[in-house]
Amino acid sequence: MLKFDEEKILKSINGALAMRPKIEAVADxxxxxxxxxxxxMGIGGTYASGIMVVDSVEGKSKLPIYVMQAARYIAHGNAHVTDKSVVVIASDSGTTAEMIEAVEKAKKAGALIVGFVEFVDSPLAKLSDRLISYPHNEQLKLFMFAHxxxxxxxxxxxxxxxxxxLDAHLADxxxxxSKRADAFALAFAEKHKDDSLHYYVSAGNHFGANYSYAMCYVEEQHWIRSKSIxxxxxxxxxxEVIDRDTNVTVFVGEDEERPLAERVARFLPRVCARYTIIDTKDYPLKGISPEFRGLIxxxxxxxxxxxxxxxxxxxxxxxxxxxxxxxxxDY
Amino acid sequence: MLKFDEEKILKSINGALAMRPKIEAVADxxxxxxxxxxxxMGIGGTYASGIMVVDSVEGKSKLPIYVMQAARYIAHGNAHVTDKSVVVIASDSGTTAEMIEAVEKAKKAGALIVGFVEFVDSPLAKLSDRLISYPHNEQLKLFMFAHxxxxxxxxxxxxxxxxxxLDAHLADxxxxxSKRADAFALAFAEKHKDDSLHYYVSAGNHFGANYSYAMCYVEEQHWIRSKSIxxxxxxxxxxEVIDRDTNVTVFVGEDEERPLAERVARFLPRVCARYTIIDTKDYPLKGISPEFRGLIxxxxxxxxxxxxxxxxxxxxxxxxxxxxxxxxxDY
Known part of the structure; x- marks a missing residue:
């Protein structure tokens, strides 16, 4: 399978899950x-991960968990950040300029920084009051902390x-x-590789992921115009701008907001002939109980x-x- | 001037400002x-107005003021909504289906509803525990309450x-x-009326307005594809998807986040030949002190x-x- 290293993926996910005792110790x-x-607090993809966590937990949790965009925080501040606040960041490189400045500002306000930063010698790792170092799997790590x-x-x-x-079955x-999706993915890629614009629609914990996918992958890495909604x-x-030839993909997840995505998925066939529904229910996720599927x-x-x-x-x-x-x- | 009724605009804005004693009484x-x-709480344009208020006040205010999307609240709930909470809504028609359901849900949770609803006989007006009825000028009214x-x-x-x-000078x-902008607006319209896609970039209290403009005006009313960022x-x-021929407009405002928009405005000329900068500083706003310009x-x-x-x-x-x-x- 193209660009697919099964052993590496299994090791990566299981390694992230194995960080749980460390994450729990900090959370506790x-x-x-x-x-x-x-x-x-994040920017771009890490901001999107924060959106995912907050969108997901606010329905059930009374904990004061919020998302904050780093560049906005630098420019505008946030009166709710105090010396009793915790700021959670995630970064692989640990060098994103806006994040460094925003973390320094939060520290000046007295906030404690929990850093999920891969490189322990990076500026963001050094600025972290509590550091959890493990590469990739950003969303999984951030959710573990909130959960x-x-x-x-x-x-x-x-x-x-x-x-x-998850420990027993998630990686598998x-x-x-991935294997089940591959043939569909090739057909999708062949159909949409030249799109002048592609709309991505989603809800629940998929929205942050969708925002990130459209912006940090489709736009940034494929140079294909896209919009997440x-x-x-x-x-x-x-x-109103959807017509027969509009490229639209709906990600239908399994959390509480599934009905919102289903509504769009039901509507599209009436007005559009180039839509795609990616429904997570089509994948068995062996070993994961039905009541937990929405969470992942x-x-x-x-x-x-x-x-x-x-x-x-x-x-x-x-x-x-x-x-x-x-x-x-430079800009 | 095309589709421009000066007296009507003056009366509309001054009438909204004249609602202040009523708004103050409820806020107090x-x-x-x-x-x-x-x-x-809102959906579409009214959600965008909520974003504007929250993005604007959180930099200075320790008050627990948040924004909530009505359809998400229906599907997913929000554990922070209690019988000590206040939910602020705005609607001209007072009949938006999702808003009615969301308000009913918030009331069941015990929240008090402050409604800015034009039609006093509409469902949303009837569901409001405190009602302020005046047409249009939604953002102005919502900001008056928060301020x-x-x-x-x-x-x-x-x-x-x-x-x-504002009472003395805003309407004028x-x-x-509007008058100063009209020639520019015609030239802009001639250049961009056939755009296959237009990007709108902004920050601060402009972002919610920009999100709403791209979605509720450009997409919904002109059927031109757009994306707000x-x-x-x-x-x-x-x-990464901006090139010579990409249509991009940057709204540069005057609040604390001006530097964020300025950064994009400085960058664009290096990579794009179809950008537009709309800088609010170009308009005199006679009678408004420099320190207040950013707020409006x-x-x-x-x-x-x-x-x-x-x-x-x-x-x-x-x-x-x-x-x-x-x-x-029906959908």
Whole structure:
């Protein structure tokens, strides 16, 4: 299978899950100590991951967990960030300029920084008051932290059972999903590799992932124009520009907001002939209980889009690691 | 001037400002009584207005003011909405289906509803525990409520002076801006009326307005494809799809996030030949003190885009009140 290293994927996911004792220790310490707010702070893809966490937990958790965009925080500040606040960041490189400045500002306000940063010698790792170092799997790590806090707050009674299932089955389920999706992904890539514009619609924990996919993958890495829209907003404007030939993909997940995405999926066939529905229910996720599927369905879509990416990259002869401007020009 | 009724605009804005004693009475009552959170709840354009308020006040205010999307709230809930919460809504028609259901749900959770609803006999007006009825000027009314709360919380010491200036000068400044913008707006409309896609970039209190403009005007009313991007996110993906012929407009406002929009405005000329900068500083706003301009600069952009809309509507022979699907189909 193209650009697919099964052993590496299994090891990567299982390694991230194995960080749980360390993540729990930090979450427990901070929960016991108390906080007035927890801000998931990011920019671009990491901001999107923060959106995913907050969108996902706010339905059930009374914990004051918010998302904050780093460049906005630098320019505008946030009066809710205090010396009792926790700021959670994630970064592989640990060098993103806006993140460094924003973290320094949050520290000046007295906030404690929890860093999920791969490189321990990087600026962002050094600025972190608590550091958890493990590469990739950003969303999984960020969710583990939030879920532990919810568990401690009495809002996630199945926490242990959920994570035991992930420990035992998630990596295999992800690899299995990738394999099952590959033929579809090739067909999708062949159909959409030359799109002048592609709309991505989603809800729930898929929305942040979708926002990130459209912006950080489709735009940034394939140089294909794209727009992400929350399914809850689709019927309040965007629907009017959808016609027979519009490229639209709906990610239908399995969390509480599934009905919002389903509504768009039901509507599209009436007005559009180039839509695609990616429904996580089509993938078995062996070993994951039905009641937990919604919590990880964003990973199913990630497995599918990763396969699409591999094929588009090859078909378009456009290596995903080239950039026109990012880190090529000063701005 | 095309589709421009000066007297009507002056009367509309001054009438909204004249609602201030009523808005203050509600804000004061609720401030004195106390609340655990205030949610600006909306969908589509009204959600965007909530984003504007929250993005604008969170930099200075410690008040727990948040934004909530109505359809997401219906599907997913929000554990922070309690019987001590206030939910603020805005609607002209008072009949938006998702809003009615969401308000009913919030009321079941015990929240108090503050409604800015034009038609007093509409369902949303009847569901409002406190009702302020006045047509249009949604953002102005929503900001008046938040600003009064900030004033009571010791976070807006110039409140009286600011609103006295608005009472005396805002309507005239808006009309003057419209007139000054009209020639530019016609040229912009001629250049961009056939765009296959147009990017709108902004920051600060312009972002919600920009999100709403791209979705509820350009997409919904002109049927032109568009994408709004926050200037703080532009350099983390979207920049890579900008080339010589890409249509990009940057709204540069005057609040704390001006530097974010300026950064994009500085970058674009290096890679793009079809960009437009709409800088609110180019408009005099007679009678408004320099320190207050940022608080209302979103209205300057609104005046400018309203002129653009009038010309695109005429040039494209596409009346802005027709819809393909919205309220034409059941979905």
């Amino acid at each position: 310490e901070l929960y016991d100590r108390g906080f007035d707010a927890i801000f998931y 532990r806090l919810m568990y401690r707050n009495g809002e996630f009674k199945d926490y242990e059972r959920f994570y035991k299932e 389920a992800f690899v299995d999903t 929350h399914a809850s907003e689709f019927f309040h404007g965007t629907l 369905s964003y990973l199913v879509c990630h497995a599918v889009t990763e396969r699409i990416d591999a094929h588009i990259e090859k078909l378009n002869c456009h290596p995903m690691d080239i950039r026109r401007y990012y880190r090529r020009l | 009552e609720l401030y004195d009584r106390g609340f655990d959170a205030i949610f600006y 009064r709360l900030m004033y009571r919380n010791g976070e807006f010491k110039d409140y009286e002076r600011f609103y006295k200036e 400044a808006f009309v003057d801006t 926050h200037a703080s996110e532009f350099f983390h993906g979207t920049l 600069s979103y209205l300057v952009c609104h005046a400018v885009t309203e002129r653009i809309d009038a010309h695109i509507e005429k040039l494209n022979c596409h009346p802005m009140d027709i819809r393909r699907y919205y309220r034409r189909l």
